[in-house]
Amino acid sequence: MHSRVRAQLYCAPSAVQLLKNAHLKIATMKPFSPPDPNFETRVRSSAGMQGVLSTLGAELTLVRAGEAHLTAPFDMRFSQQDGFLHAGIVTTLMDSACGYAAFTLMPAASRVLSVEFKVNLLAPAKGQGFRAEGRVIKSGRTLTVCEGKLFSIEEEEESLCAIMQATMICIRDK
Amino acid sequence: MHSRVRAQLYCAPSAVQLLKNAHLKIATMKPFSPPDPNFETRVRSSAGMQGVLSTLGAELTLVRAGEAHLTAPFDMRFSQQDGFLHAGIVTTLMDSACGYAAFTLMPAASRVLSVEFKVNLLAPAKGQGFRAEGRVIKSGRTLTVCEGKLFSIEEEEESLCAIMQATMICIRDK
């Protein structure tokens, strides 16, 4: 033990040493502990107040601690010029999924707002319908970082169309 | 003093020297030269095919080389849970404005698609209407980088609600 301490005084552990170490423990994702046990009711009630979700025919198909999914049919009313779902509507679905994923972990007397997001469009959003997934990556007291995915659904097969990296903020009621 | 000047001949120009130089010429933005003189007709025709723009009641209010503006009224059908315009619809307007700004500089036989964008939401999008501005920052053969802004309009006053940084791609017809 003594020599180890001395070694640390004289040389920084090399990157390779650090990594080759057989006992390297990968940080395990702890399961989320939502402070509000009624988070699902709260999320569904908030989603019910989003005009845009009902206009898009979108439905919350999964709500669990740190995760929310939304599904919506394709609709030409929301297309871009080539007949695909517009990138902004793709964003709408992923942003709502991420926002509600974050909201599951916020306290009862709070609201959620999007601070910012970044979207990469991987393939044209064409299909009969779409499924958006939002997942919490890091939940903090004020800010929550999420990742979103959008899948198109065609002939019962899903394919990844877009990904999102987003920051949500918790606004506590006074 | 003399030796100091000589020293400067032999060592890389210091950051401060570079900047203090009185003759520093700031790169001036060259005006854009659209390869297709009929770019406005092409942009307006493409916008006319976007289902989402007509559904949102959005109109192209300005199209010039490297720039496009869109205006849309507020509509509760596109609100989020607090009654503001949904961040995804804010994105839809800015993405379309950026896409068409980029499209003004693309050749006649081409299409424009969004590669990716990043949005920061600065203030709740509430107002009677909204104006999105898209501007080309760098136009390349394949990729075009744009910045977008969304202003809310309330009582004839505009305020900045959101900003976008976006990459568009030119798909040439074969």
Add this chain to the structure above:
Amino acid sequence: MHSRVRAQLYCAPSAVQLLKNAHLKIATMKPFSPPDPNFETRVRSSAGMQGVLSTLGAELTLVRAGEAHLTAPFDMRFSQQDGFLHAGIVTTLMDSACGYAAFTLMPAASRVLSVEFKVNLLAPAKGQGFRAEGRVIKSGRTLTVCEGKLFSIEEEEESLCAIMQATMICIRDK
């Protein structure tokens, strides 16, 4: 005129009406009011503690309310594989400029940290030196949104190499 006013009571103002209005007042940027009059000393002292800035030979060349500039010489020790400044070092300069732009508007007993940023690389970062500009777009109690620019300097001419959109957070000392 009377019927027009009545019409406005019954139908939402159209986008075009809103925009055509001659009296439309563009929201003017209010000058920033830094809560700490000694912001420049505070910013310079913090920059002096950044190991990376001294390693890069970077210097704060401008600090004013809501804005900070940094300049650094080119150095092969920080190149990528083609001999340009590495995109991560380009980011380092813009992130520091944005962080200090935000920090000028924060209270005396606080720290600044980057929440997130997005960078578009517009041209290879080659030149004798580089200048990064950071500017506050929206300053809030907790979050501040900034935009950054990186210019390369070659033969006393500057050209835009990269742009950043960033969110900074104010951590108040307890």
Add this chain to the structure above:
Amino acid sequence: MHSRVRAQLYCAPSAVQLLKNAHLKIATMKPFSPPDPNFETRVRSSAGMQGVLSTLGAELTLVRAGEAHLTAPFDMRFSQQDGFLHAGIVTTLMDSACGYAAFTLMPAASRVLSVEFKVNLLAPAKGQGFRAEGRVIKSGRTLTVCEGKLFSIEEEEESLCAIMQATMICIRDK
């Protein structure tokens, strides 16, 4: 067939129907097929030419089709003002990991450049060392979308510090 066509005329498949379908096949990630079998040699040779990687003491610890890892020790020369690794250096490691992940899938006579990236900083980058992972999400002829992660290593335990979403471009030699 006839009744199916008729059904499509009268009702779009509801989102819920689409999702409840028991046979829904999730698109499986196909393994990547690198066009250049010598991709690892090519990646390692390119990394050897990055001045910044050797300056940071970074090493490529894994290179496989669509994935690359880099490890680097902590070094006060690259710290920000609180003694953590600077966000720009965190970015340097993730950007290089993502760039090389993309480069594994590019042809022999090509170069890789970063188009853009977005970084969320989840926790202060403190530790004895750091490990960056880059992974290809979507590989195209011209553009490749990657995701990056940065872990800090402390007492043989890793924890997630930052995430990246990035676009890389393939420049083919003429």
